[in-house]
Amino acid sequence: MVRYIPRKIIVDTKVRDSLLTDNVLNNLPGVPVEYVADASTAIDAIRGGKDPLCVGKKVLLLTENRGRFLKPCPGTKEYICCGYQILNFATNCNLECSYCILQSYLNNPAMVVYANAEDMFAELEDKLSQDSESIYRIGTGEFTDSLALDHLTGFAKLIVPYFAHKGNVILELKTKTDNIGNLIDLQHNGNTVISWSLNTEEVAQREEFFAPSIDDRIDAAFKCQKVGYRLGFHFDPLIYYTGWEEGYQKTLERLFAKIDTRNVSWISMGGFRFLPELKPVIQKRFPQSKIIYDEFVPGMDGKMRYFKPIRIEMYSKMLEWIRDYDPKLCVYLCMESREVWRKVFKEDRVENSENLAKILDNTGDNK
Amino acid sequence: MGNVEYKQLDLKSIDLTDTTFVITYGFTLTQLKKSIEKIGILNPPLVKKKSEEQYRIVCGYKRLLVCQDIGIEELRCAVMGQNIEDKDTFLTSLYDNLSHRALNPVEKSITISKLQKYYSGEIIVKNFLPLLGLNSHYSVLDRIKPLSGLDVKIKDAVVDGRIDEGVAAKFLNFSEKDRELIFQLLSALRFSKNKQNEVIDNFYDITKKDGCSISSILDAKELRDILADSSLNIPQKGSRVRYFLRKLRYPKIVKAEKDFLEMKKNLNLGDSIKLTPPPSFEGDKYCIEFQFETLDDLEENLKRIDSIKQNKEFKRIIEG
Numbered sequence: 001m002v003r004y005i006p007r008k009i010i011v012d013t014k015v016r017d018s019l020l021t022d023n024v025l026n027n028l029p030g031v032p033v034e035y036v037a038d039a040s041t042a043i044d045a046i047r048g049g050k051d052p053l054c055v056g057k058k059v060l061l062l063t064e065n066r067g068r069f070l071k072p073c074p075g076t077k078e079y080i081c082c083g084y085q086i087l088n089f090a091t092n093c094n095l096e097c098s099y100c101i102l103q104s105y106l107n108n109p110a111m112v113v114y115a116n117a118e119d120m121f122a123e124l125e126d127k128l129s130q131d132s133e134s135i136y137r138i139g140t141g142e143f144t145d146s147l148a149l150d151h152l153t154g155f156a157k158l159i160v161p162y163f164a165h166k167g168n169v170i171l172e173l174k175t176k177t178d179n180i181g182n183l184i185d186l187q188h189n190g191n192t193v194i195s196w197s198l199n200t201e202e203v204a205q206r207e208e209f210f211a212p213s214i215d216d217r218i219d220a221a222f223k224c225q226k227v228g229y230r231l232g233f234h235f236d237p238l239i240y241y242t243g244w245e246e247g248y249q250k251t252l253e254r255l256f257a258k259i260d261t262r263n264v265s266w267i268s269m270g271g272f273r274f275l276p277e278l279k280p281v282i283q284k285r286f287p288q289s290k291i292i293y294d295e296f297v298p299g300m301d302g303k304m305r306y307f308k309p310i311r312i313e314m315y316s317k318m319l320e321w322i323r324d325y326d327p328k329l330c331v332y333l334c335m336e337s338r339e340v341w342r343k344v345f346k347e348d349r350v351e352n353s354e355n356l357a358k359i360l361d362n363t364g365d366n367k
Numbered sequence: 368m369g370n371v372e373y374k375q376l377d378l379k380s381i382d383l384t385d386t387t388f389v390i391t392y393g394f395t396l397t398q399l400k401k402s403i404e405k406i407g408i409l410n411p412p413l414v415k416k417k418s419e420e421q422y423r424i425v426c427g428y429k430r431l432l433v434c435q436d437i438g439i440e441e442l443r444c445a446v447m448g449q450n451i452e453d454k455d456t457f458l459t460s461l462y463d464n465l466s467h468r469a470l471n472p473v474e475k476s477i478t479i480s481k482l483q484k485y486y487s488g489e490i491i492v493k494n495f496l497p498l499l500g501l502n503s504h505y506s507v508l509d510r511i512k513p514l515s516g517l518d519v520k521i522k523d524a525v526v527d528g529r530i531d532e533g534v535a536a537k538f539l540n541f542s543e544k545d546r547e548l549i550f551q552l553l554s555a556l557r558f559s560k561n562k563q564n565e566v567i568d569n570f571y572d573i574t575k576k577d578g579c580s581i582s583s584i585l586d587a588k589e590l591r592d593i594l595a596d597s598s599l600n601i602p603q604k605g606s607r608v609r610y611f612l613r614k615l616r617y618p619k620i621v622k623a624e625k626d627f628l629e630m631k632k633n634l635n636l637g638d639s640i641k642l643t644p645p646p647s648f649e650g651d652k653y654c655i656e657f658q659f660e661t662l663d664d665l666e667e668n669l670k671r672i673d674s675i676k677q678n679k680e681f682k683r684i685i686e687g
């Protein structure tokens with residue numbers, strides 16, 4: 001996999017002395033750096049310019065997060081949510097998946113790293129000590145890929161050891177990359193789950209342009225398994241196309257040839273869904289992609305989703321195939337209704353978001 | 368305007384086919400012709416020398432066309448100095464047009480294409496789009512710019528409001544031959560703008576989804592039968608054509624809708640009880656609604672509703 005290298009770095013002077021800024025600049029000698037007191041002018045220029053999504057990804061902005069770092073996952077009440085907390089340390093991603101929701105979601109087209117890590121840790125200390133009884137499942141891969149920039153930022157080296165000493169936290173680093181070099185020697189104490197977003201090899205090749213192949217992702221997971229990390233896998237987005245059954249079965253076969261199911265904390269599934277605004281973006285940026293031409297209906301959260309029977313069919317078959325490897329694996333659905341859960345799992349085991357959160361808290365904590 | 372000289376010119380010396388500085392599109396000359404015939408040309412056209420014997424039009428394209436039409440051989444023109452750069456000459460033409468009317472979408476597109484000869488995309492977006500009454504954004508530039516390259520029929524339909532400007536831009540996703548076919552259909556069925564959008568989107572999506580051509584869709588017997596059915600009026604044909612396209616675009620959804628209607632019929636709920644599924648079958652809440660006048664009425668409706676619990680198909684839909 002080709003590692004991300006920006007064409008230009010913009011450093012907000014407020015974070016010029018931060019450790020993450022140091023890491024990035026030391027890892028990118030020769031890349032032009034511009035120091036600015038206010039990054040908004042540079043961002044506005046990209047936003048108003050030609051092809052902001054493409055141009056933006058070539059610019060790495062190191063700035064400060066002035067809001068909260070930790071926020072609940074923006075689930076909607078209409079669908080059952082896993083009750084995740086998002087640690088927002090960076091936004092945007094260079095892997096160029098055609099279906100990436102960030103293309104229509106983010107206001108800032110640049111690759112952003114919030115380099116005021118000291119503020120982030122202060123906030124975490126404060127939050128986690130307030131309620132030491134609750135279990136926090138915290139993820140960093142909601143508005144970015146958790147590891148895509150790790151060779152530059154070394155963020156994992158800060159965050160994994162930090163959470164290794166927290167009793168009530170499960171950190172999930174969600175990625176499509178094999179950028180795991182920093183993880184291998186870290187002390188994690190079983191508190192970090194490294195998880196991969198998987199798909200069929202056809203989808204990976206056709207729709208996930210700069211992401212490694214499925215085999216490379218599984219190899220990376222295998223290396224993490226060797227050093228004792230718990231693992232997660234996300235079949236999200238599941239893509240419906242002629243041959244999907246064979247494709248996903250092959251991926252599962254490759255996965256479980258290398259990964260011991262006992263090391264897997266969870267597997268999630270989610271059908272492809274998108275905000276209506278994303279369709280013209282995909283049409284323009286990825287004209288060869290066909291994934292938007294299937295049968296979608298407006299979901300109760302305003303996103304377009306596969307027609308319900310298609311989703312139920314895909315989830316049911318996937319569940320059956322996964323259970324063939326290990327019936328005890330924790331499998332959950334991402335943002336689905338109680339009805340879909342019931343029809344897929346043939347029981348009313350998850351009634352609401354609290355239920356699901358509890359199941360995942362227990363599974364993740366099951367070191 | 369400095370550096371202008373007034374001259375009596377032979378109409379033949381003005382090249383009416385040279386539209387380097389002309390942005391006018393989609394007009395009729397009837398009114399102007401009447402006025403020129405009655406009172407002559409009050410405002411002399413502006414031209415610029417292009418060779419020893421020939422002039423190029425800067426402002427007054429329509430006036431010159433009328434002159435040609437009614438056989439005027441000579442007229443007084445304002446001739447721009449040769450030292451004025453083409454860029455400024457074009458701006459003179461643009462500002463002259465903008466000073467007395469709003470440009471139609473095709474003219475805006477022509478303007479943008481011509482401005483590109485002289486300015487970067489950034490300057491056009493920043494300075495000229497607002498001048499044309501458009502939002503200062505690249506996406507607007509990308510949407511409007513290609514309109515001038517469309518076929519004359521489609522451009523004319525945009526100018527006179529038969530085809531929506533957004534729909535016209537979508538024509539560019541098709542080949543010239545396919546554009547012609549779709550245009551014929553949209554024109555014949557006189558769809559509203561929303562429906563035009565729906566139809567053209569469905570055409571495009573079907574070709575992408577099924578890898579088929581527009582002509583193969585239009586060649587389908589079912590579609591040809593609808594169009595040839597003389598017992599149907601235009602709105603009826605329009606709604607059947609839309610349904611036909613929807614069936615191709617969303618076969619599973621349309622089948623589910625049909626199955627639901629069939630099942631509903633078999634429930635024997637009668638006319639007074641309305642059973643409605645969740646929108647697009649996405650939610651899980653079904654709705655039953657009825658009105659009643661008497662207690663007997665109420666009793667009868669409740670009995671009918673109670674009986675549907677036993678219907679296997681209904682149970683399957685609800686419980687899975």
Ligand code: SF4
Nearest residue numbers: 093095096097100144
């Ligand atoms: S890896 Fe995730 S965040 Fe990155 S482009 Fe793909 S979908 Fe978007």
